[in-house]
Amino acid sequence: MRVDFRYRQSLFALSLQSRLLKVAEVVTTEAIITLNAESNGVQTLSKSSDTRHSLTAFAKEEAHRLGFDLVGVTTPDAPPHMEVYRRWLAQGHHAGMHYMASERAISHREKPRMILPECKSVLVTGTLYLTPESQNRKDNTRVKVASYALGEDYHLVLTDRLRRLVGSLEARLGESFPHRTYTDTGPLLEREFAQRSGLGWIGKNSCLIHPKKGSYFLLAEVMLGLDLIPDQPFTSDHCGNCTRCIEACPTDCILPNRTIDSSRCISYLTIEEKGTIPPELRSDLGKWLFGCDICQQVCPWNLRFAAASTDPAFQPREMLRSPDPGRFLELAPEKWRPPLRNSPLERPRRVGLVRNACIVAGNSGDPVHIPRIKHLLFSDTDELVRAHAAWALGEIGGRESKLLLEEALLDEAEESVREEIRCALHPGSV
Secondary structure, eight states: HHHHHHHHHHHHHHHHHHHHHHHHHHHHHHHHHHHHHHHOOOOOOOOTTTTHHHHHHHHHHHHTTTTTTTEEOOOOOOTTTTHHHHHHHTTTTTTTTTGGHHHHHHHHHOOGTTOOOTTEEEEEEEEEOOOOOHTTOOOOOOEEGGGGGGSSOOOHHHHHHHHHHHHHHHHHTTTTTEEEESSSSOOOOHHHHHHTTTTTEEETOOOEEEEETOOEEEEEEESSOOOOOOOOOOOOOOOOOOHHHHOTTTTTBBOSSBBBBBGHHHHIIIIIIIOOOOHHHGGGTEEEEEOOHHHHHHHHHHHHHOOOOOOGGOEEEEEEEGGHHHHHHTTTTTTTGGGTTTTTGGGTHHHHOOOOOOOOHHHHHHHGGGGHHHHHHHHHHHHHHHHHHHHHHHHHHHHHHHHHHHHHHHOOOOHHHHHHHHHSTTTTTO
């Protein structure tokens, strides 16, 4: 019995010694790898038990360094409110954005791992864009442009920053990994992911709202084949009984379930709509040439907490510091792009911008715009522009406008434009 006990003791000692030697070998190997990597100027991770924690912390710190104001992490699990999205599509509230209703788009939103099967984490970022000019903008501004669109195109800016973030992670790990970057460009329900990563709640105006910074954020995400530690979701709703955004919307596009009827939204109409803007909504556009900030401007969380961004990428370019309808009415087919290159205003293209400028000019009722509108009505090659120019003259009114419309009716061959001219000459009778 004693012999057996000693035998077992010796076996245990040999086993323990073997394990210690293996641990020492691993630690020594990792130390050599780390020293070699540091001697080459790259800080790499050891394969210790806190790798997941340290990598998550590094990813967030690097994202902040690159200019992202909010950073959170969540999992690529199915969004909990997918049924709301399906009903939104079924009711046609996506308007002309038919790509959102394709089976592929729906299935990818429902099962994000279909986009990147290796995805283990989604890093979600928010970037402030409110500029001092927007924050202090007066109501007597002649033309209004959504605050996010005054500077560089955020798709270009944020995608570049996300790619640099991925590059930093790859350098730290010493290897590449599967990933996908998106900023309003892919089949992800961005605000759902932002809420799940703890960045805020989805307000009644459908914007993500941070309790200490408001809602003037641009969201961007990177799907990662890395196992980061997810943040706790933001579960509380701080909108309460407030309905300021709903009451302030001039087109009544905000729906009770925190979604938007795109066909009535000023942002959709001035950016995504490629055809005629419905006559019954044109006066509601007011001075908005591109996009709309109304539902954010009246939000108490922005009135109290929203701060101006100093990010150089989003400061207004020269053409948009004090925009004037006349300059947009004069955009020529061959010269319109250079002053707006890499701007969000490129999206509606020249025809969309001039169409919108006609509506802004018409809503102003200022006869100073008549000469430029006259040129569009008689000389522009695009019937959409001519049609909205006719409407603008009808809204400005007066003898000069009436004579121009009567003359144009004799010369115009396109029936859709002739219909607009007749409506402008005899409002309410056609």
